[in-house]
Amino acid sequence: MPKHFPPLLIPLILVTLTGHMALSGGRVSGSLYALSVGSPELVVGVFMAMFSVLPALAAMSVGRWIDRFGALPVMRAGVTLVLIGAWVPVLLLTVPSLFVMAVLIGFGFNAMSVAGQHTVGVLATGKSPEQRLRNFGWYALGHSASSALGPFVSGLLIDHVGFRPAFACMASFACVACWLVFKRLGQLPRAARSGDVEADPITGVTRQKVWHDLLAASEMRRIYYVSMALACSWDLFIVMLPVLGTRLGFSASIIGSVFSLFALGTFVSRAVMPWLSGRFREWQIMRAAMVVIALVFVGLPWANVAGAFMVLGFLFGCSVGLSQPNMLSLLHAATPQGRGGEALGLRALVGNGSSVLVPITFGLVVGPVGVAPLLWAGAALIGSALPSAHRGARRQH
Numbered sequence: 260m261p262k263h264f265p266p267l268l269i270p271l272i273l274v275t276l277t278g279h280m281a282l283s284g285g286r287v288s289g290s291l292y293a294l295s296v297g298s299p300e301l302v303v304g305v306f307m308a309m310f311s312v313l314p315a316l317a318a319m320s321v322g323r324w325i326d327r328f329g330a331l332p333v334m335r336a337g338v339t340l341v342l343i344g345a346w347v348p349v350l351l352l353t354v355p356s357l358f359v360m361a362v363l364i365g366f367g368f369n370a371m372s373v374a375g376q377h378t379v380g381v382l383a384t385g386k387s388p389e390q391r392l393r394n395f396g397w398y399a400l401g402h403s404a405s406s407a408l409g410p411f412v413s414g415l416l417i418d419h420v421g422f423r424p425a426f427a428c429m430a431s432f433a434c435v436a437c438w439l440v441f442k443r444l445g446q447l448p449r450a451a452r453s454g455d456v457e458a459d460p461i462t463g464v465t466r467q468k469v470w471h472d473l474l475a476a477s478e479m480r481r482i483y484y485v486s487m488a489l490a491c492s493w494d495l496f497i498v499m500l501p502v503l504g505t506r507l508g509f510s511a512s513i514i515g516s517v518f519s520l521f522a523l524g525t526f527v528s529r530a531v532m533p534w535l536s537g538r539f540r541e542w543q544i545m546r547a548a549m550v551v552i553a554l555v556f557v558g559l560p561w562a563n564v565a566g567a568f569m570v571l572g573f574l575f576g577c578s579v580g581l582s583q584p585n586m587l588s589l590l591h592a593a594t595p596q597g598r599g600g601e602a603l604g605l606r607a608l609v610g611n612g613s614s615v616l617v618p619i620t621f622g623l624v625v626g627p628v629g630v631a632p633l634l635w636a637g638a639a640l641i642g643s644a645l646p647s648a649h650r651g652a653r654r655q656h
Contacts, residue, residue: 265382267447268397271375274439275401278338280432281345282368283409286310287518288425289348289357290501291417291511298354300502304622307498309358310365311614318611321370322377322604326597330374330447337374338433338440340367345430352423364433369611371440372402373603378447380591380599389536391591395584396532403529403580407522414515473602478593481647482586485545486606488644489582490613492552495637496521496575498618499630500568513565520569524576532584541585542651549641549648551578556638560631589651 290303314321325333344363347356379398383391409429416425474480500517509517528548535544555575562568586606594602621633 264397265394267382268379268394270439270443271378272398272401274334274338274371274436274444275375275398276405277432277436277439278341278368278371279402279405280409280412281341281429281436282310282364283406283518283522284413284429284432285345285348285360285364285409285426287410287501287515288413288417288422288429289361291414291505291514292352292422293354293357294501294505295422296354300625301619301622302354303502304498304618304620306354306357306361307618308615309361311369311611313362313366314369315608315611315615317366318369318373318608319601319604321373321607322600322602325374325377325600325603330378330600331444334371334374334440334444334447337367337370337372338437340364341371342367342430342433342437345426345433348426349423349430352426365611369607371436373600373607374447376587376603377600380587380603381447383588383591388540388588388592392536392541392584392588393533395587395591396529396536399529399532399580399584400526402583403522403526405522407519407526410515410518410522412515414511414513414518417511473594473598473605476593478589478651479602481651482589482593483606483609485549485644485647485651486582486586487609487613488640489549489552489579489586490610491617492556492637492641493579493582494614494617495556495621495633496572496579498621499634500572502621502625509565517565517568517572521572521576524573524578525580526576528577528580529584532581535581540652540655541589542648542655544581545585546645546648546652548578548581549645551575553638553641553645556634556641559634 286307289306293303293306294300321333340363344360344367347360347363375398376395379394380391383394412428413425416428474483497518500521501514505514551574555571555578559568559571562571587603590602590606591599624633
């Protein structure tokens with residue numbers, strides 16, 4: 260076990276890995292099934308968005324529940340929803356049932372994820388910035404591993420035995436996640452609460468805390484804007500691959516392999532996070548990663564063969580994979596005491612809002628304008644956030 264590795268991280272990583280297998284595999288299997296039965300690309304876009312609609316609407320509430328009741332009850336409720344949702348298409352495989360699966364798994368895993376991230380942040384309380392970033396890097400490995408394995412295993416099963424066995428395999432991982440949460444996670448540590456009211460800094464009058472108080476500090480605004488740009492770039496890449504791969508005539512195995520190489524890139528970047536954390540600060544890492552993301556988006560329209568997509572997908576994964584641990588570390592350091600869950604909920608709202616809007620926008624616009632302008636728009640969005648990352652890096656230098 261690496262030095263200074265908190266033992267509680269091991270079950271948290273395994274819960275994330277197995278729970279996200281149900282989501283990542285179900286998302287790819289569902290989109291390919293919808294396309295196979297003749298559903299239009301807009302339906303696929305809406306299906307992808309359904310994983311994030313309810314999480315976006317309830318993200319702030321989930322964060323407040325964690326601050327009020329602790330992470331474990333929220334994680335148990337979330338994994339139960341993931342378990343139910345994962346078995347829906349196994350029992351009834353239709354396009355409408357896939358939408359039910361997407362809503363249940365999407366909301367359940369989001370609750371699990373926010374609770375897990377909050378717990379990792381609490382474990383890092385009082386630690387050095389380097390140790391905090393290492394913890395978040397280790398934790399993110401579970402998400403990266405499942406992002407690689409889920410699409411790859413689903414693609415192989417679809418090609419060789421069909422869609423229903425692929426969904427059943429992903430549902431079995433949800434069973435493992437549920438067992439881990441209920442049987443292997445003990446009482447999770449909690450952050451100190453600061454109460455639901457505070458004194459106004461100008462008038463001194465007691466008032467209810469509101470979410471936009473979190474945006475009062477310039478560092479918090481910087482974190483959320485960069486998080487929004489990164490979330491949009493991630494979602495654009497994810498939703499582009501199945502549609503473009505199908506248009507180019509690639510098999511489910513090839514499409515799944517591209518997803519997996521992208522996920523492998525995220526795994527590699529997070530695996531070296533302990534090494535990076537000892538040499539660079541968070542904003543310095545993010546600035547370099549965002550430059551690569553923008554360049555990949557600019558180059559993707561000319562990568563019209565599977566091999567080129569695989570290389571760029573891996574590079575994109577390496578860069579965007581750095582975003583979660585670094586942004587979580589920055590957010591934990593900048594968040595007011597007792598509002599960690601709420602701050603993570605706002606970040607989840609930003610990310611899930613992107614996961615709703617980007618797939619739907621892609622489905623509506625890709626037909627009339629094509630893929631290239633959308634990718635260049637993604638590059639421009641990342642470019643607009645680069646000055647914020649640069650200012651953050653200068654402040655940390």
